[in-house]
Structures are given as structure tokens and as C-alpha cells.
Amino acid sequence: MTLSAAERRVLDEIAEGTAAEDPEYSRRLSAFGGYEGSALGLPSRWALLPVLLVGLLMLVLVFAAAATGEHAGNARNPATGSSQIQHGSIR
Numbered sequence: 491m492t493l494s495a496a497e498r499r500v501l502d503e504i505a506e507g508t509a510a511e512d513p514e515y516s517r518r519l520s521a522f523g524g525y526e527g528s529a530l531g532l533p534s535r536w537a538l539l540p541v542l543l544v545g546l547l548m549l550v551l552v553f554a555a556a557a558t559g560e561h562a563g564n565a566r567n568p569a570t571g572s573s574q575i576q577h578g579s580i581r
Contacts, residue, residue, distance in 0.1 A: 509516035
């Protein structure tokens with residue numbers, strides 16, 4: 491949600507007044523400013539990077555587990571190296 495020109499002007503006047511009254515406080519507050527989200531209010535690309543990396547890691551782990559046949563219901567025959575699905579019976 492963007493601010494109107496009048497709202498932006500009022501905020502700028504408050505910031506200027508604060509800087510004139512207490513420059514040290516104004517300097518400390520300015521260290522926290524500057525975050526601009528996207529027009530849709532979504533976080534920046536850098537904020538989403540950890541989420542994407544965790545998702546990619548999970549995807550790799552799922553494929554690795556599927557490739558090794560280590561998931562439930564799948565037994566590997568050591569003699570032939572092939573997999574056999576077991577349906578409630580002992581083989």
C-alpha cells in the first residue's frame with residue numbers, strides 16, 4: 491500500500507523534526523529503515539533464498555531416497571539386486 495503525497499510529506503516533516511531534536515536517535519532509527527517490499531507486498535528475492543534452498547534440499551533428498559529404494563514397502567533382493575513389492579505376505 492503506497493502513501494499519498496500528503497502522507498509522505500507529513501512523514502518527512504516528522505523525520506526532519508526528529509533529526510533536528512535528537513540527531514543520534516534519528517541516526518539509529520535510520521539504520522532500520524529502507525525496507526521496500528515489492529508492489530504486491532511480497533518479500534524480496536534475498537528473503538526467499540533460504541526457503542528455496544531448503545525446498546531444493548528436500549527435493550534432492552526425496553530423489554535420493556527413491557533412487558536407493560530405502561522407502562517403506564520396497565525390499566531389495568541382495569542376490570538379484572532387483573526390488574520386489576511385498577503385499578502383506580512374507581517372502
